[in-house]
Amino acid sequence: MTFNPEPVLAQGSLEAVTWQRAHPAFMVTALLRNLRGFILPFVLVAIGNSGRESRTGTLIFLGISAVVLLLSGIGSVVQWWFHRYALTPDRLLVHSGIIFKQERAIPYQRIQTVDLEAAPLDRLLGVARMKIETAAGGGGESEVELKAVRRGAALALREQLLRAQQTVQGDVAPEPGATGQDDETPATRVMESSGELVRKLSLGELLLAGATSGTIGPAAAIIGVGIQFADDIVPQAWWNRVPWDQVTGASRNLSVIAGVVIVIAVFAWLVAIAGTVLTYYGFELRRDGEHLVVQYGLLDRRRTTIPIRRIQAIRIEEGLLRQPFGYATVRYESAGRAGAAEGGSGTLFPMMPRNAVRELLAIVAPEFAVDVDRPRFQRLPRRSLPRYIVADSISSLFMVILIMVGIRFWQDGLPWWGYLPLLWVPIVVVLGWLSFRDAGWKLDERVLMLRTRGAARSTLVTPRRRIQYRQMTANPLQHRAGLVTLQIAVASGDLGGHYSLPHMDVADGNALLLALNPRHGVGQAHS
Amino acid sequence: MLGDLLGAAVFGLVALAIAFVAQQVFEFHWAWAAAATGFVLALSLTWAIVSPSIRYEQWRFEIREDEVDLLHGLVVRTRQIVPMSRIQHVDTTRGPIQRRYGLASVVFYTAAGGMTIPELSDERAASVRDQIAALAKVHDDL
Incomplete structure (x- = not known):
């Protein structure tokens, strides 16, 4: 699958188009993608089966697994075979699918962005996914993905598409840089970009971004999964050994509650920092x-x-x-x-x-x-101030009262710290005032x-x-x-x-x- | 208006279904469920009969040389202004009920969403559509 840009662009007729097929790594990612839908049912059945000693059950299970694996394997090979693309003088052609054939032609001047993405697996296999997005229209339909293009070729293809697009539009084509055809560029360097560097995110800025991101979503998800995991995986016998009386007693103890809250908060904060670092590292x-x-x-x-x-x-x-x-x-x-x-x-x-x-x-x-x-x-105007404060304050007050009622039932009475949630209301008022002021x-x-x-x-x-x-x-x-x-x-x-x-x-x-x-x-x- | 009646009928059916389920679950007397459904149905019917004429009265639009100006809404009043140079294309659409009464709606689209001028007579809709299309073309230079 060597990439040879010049002849394709030079040719005039559609018949002379040379079709390119994706890198064979396509089959690996396609297989994993095909199997992804089966993982959860597989795990569920495996767990459900593990308790009982049924030979036929196990055999049927293994048989179905083998069939699924075989079909997915054949499917990935066929998908790879039928996934082809070609460049003509004025458009990019992408054909894919066997039963639902999809033939797509994208005129160069319609191309809006060309993105390269490489998931960890893609990087391991030395390929990249290339996303080509076109101007508005038809939901996700306006997007084409070339899966598993070799990284060197991907970069060259991207350059070529952008250049072809500019030529078609009659804009001044940029100097064809040295990045053009070197197929043998080392994988790590391929993802580096042409163009002049304008700004780079420093490590300090990255950490500050994480520390001030204020997102608790990912942490909540991890805690949720953790609880689920503990519930499913940890054997019942272990749960029985936990001295629940003491736990219930401790859960009413102020310092324990405060401790748990602080630990969760710090954990959420660290997860937020880690998430930001993963996402924005080397921006x-x-x-x-x-x-x-x-x-x-x-x-x-x-x-x-x-x-x-x-x-x-x-x-x-x-x-x-x-x-x-x-x-x-x-x-x-x-x-x-x-x-x-x-x-x-x-x-x-x-x-x-x-x-x-x-x-x-x-x-x-x-x-x-x-x-x-x-x-x-x-x-x-001054008279819009109440509109920024009143509605939010009332709804937050309502929520705080609900929380306090919860605490009251849980603690058999309202201890002094049960009033702490009330502090949320003035915060909302101040935020409303800030919103108005800004x-x-x-x-x-x-x-x-x-x-x-x-x-x-x-x-x-x-x-x-x-x-x-x-x-x-x-x-x-x-x-x-x-x-x-x-x-x-x-x-x-x-x-x-x-x-x-x-x-x-x-x-x-x-x-x-x-x-x-x-x-x-x-x-x-x-x- | 017919559309509103249809909406009221659907709404009434939904209310009936909810009342039925609630009656089954909470086991209160069926007369309560019937009364509640009747009340909701009466309200939505009144709304369906009264609101279209008011909404119709409240609809204004003006096609200027460089912009389309819309003013509408009964509860929430809305004024929208769309520059001609931003209009990508114009359609007239006619549903089955509209066809029966010789009505059509004009729909025009910008890159950030579409807007509708509803329920014009067929000829009026066609002329409004052509007018907008012609003016949008003139202002295509931006």
Whole structure:
């Protein structure tokens, strides 16, 4: 499977197309993928069977397993055989499937991004998956995946696709760099990128990002799995030996409870740090001509290519824990990233000093390099403050009361620390007040900025010409108070990115709605 | 309006099913279940009969040279403005009930979602569609 770009591109007719097949490693990953669905039933049956001494049962079980394995094996070989791709002068052809044949032709100018991904197994086998995403339309259908392309070939193919795309579009083709055809590049170097390095995540920033990420999701999942595991695997006899009387007694002891809570909190924190390190390790942002290349990850190295002119909006997010350190996360909304997990939005840089953001954007996306702080944001009218505080406070108070009732039943009475959850309510009030204080908008001839706060303070920067539509809504309560919620939509993924600024003054809202007419600004005629 | 009646009928059936299940589970007198269902059904029927005319009254749209301006909504009032230069394509759609009464809806799409102007007469819908299509083409330069 040597890759030979020139002849294919030189040929004119479809008949002369040379088809390429994926690396044989495709069969290994396909087999594992085919078997994945059987693992859980297999394990369940195995466990269910282990207690009984039934020979026929075991035989049937082994027989079924063998058949499944055989069929999956044949399936993977056939899948590999029928998974082919070819480059013609103006399009990429991908054929796959046997029963449900899929033949796909992607004109080069439709290609939006070309991503290389390598899961640990892929890396072990020296291959990469290549994801090719096209402009909006049809859900996940707008995505093509070339599985198991040899890494050297993958990089060359990616270069070639991007170059072909630019040639077809009539843009200036970039200098064909030295990265072109060297098939023999060592695997570790292949994943490194062309283009000039703009910014790299330092180890300190990485650890700070983890420590302030405030996510407890992964930790909760691990604890959940752990409990499940303990329940299933640990033999009943061991459970019987636990002195439950003492455990129940201890569970009512304040210091034990506090200890358990602190241990879980610290564990969750460590898991969050580890998760962030795994995800964002070695984060690099590069600019390669008119594309940005982002790559990150410790085990599963991810790589995304973003055409700069497809970026619709930039979001600067300052988490509650990060704001005091003066750090922010920069995210982007890009048109036509269909099928991406977050529907067109992604991380441009996970953790950087907020006062360096403008400088960074000046290099990677000049259209968005604006002064976020001056002039100041237009703020909301005083009368919208209650709307930011009251509803959330009441619902949090309701939850706190539920928790306190729980504690009361559990402890046979309410000890002094049972009132501690009440502290949550003033925190919610303060957060609501902060949300009100930070909410605002700012519009100049070219760019609209919206600022809101959930927990993190989020500043949206979007050129007015990128706004697809804008709207304002008023529910009956807002209507009575003369307030509206302003919403704008930018192109992003399949659904678009929608941003709202709740509880603006109705006159301000109307004025802003009309002022956002793309013709009123300047500079919208270019590009 | 017919659509709303249909919606009310479905809603009533759902209410009936819930009432039946609740009656089986909690074993209260069947008259309570019947009363509750009747009440819900009456409410949704009233809504179905009254709200369409009000909603119809509340619907406004204006097609300007460079933008489409929509104002609608009974409970939540919404004003939407879509620049012509952002409209990708325009359709008219007609459901079976709409066909029966010679009505059609105009649907137009941006890269961030679609918008509908509902229940125009056939000719009006066609002319609105053509008008938007023509203006959207003019403003394609952005």
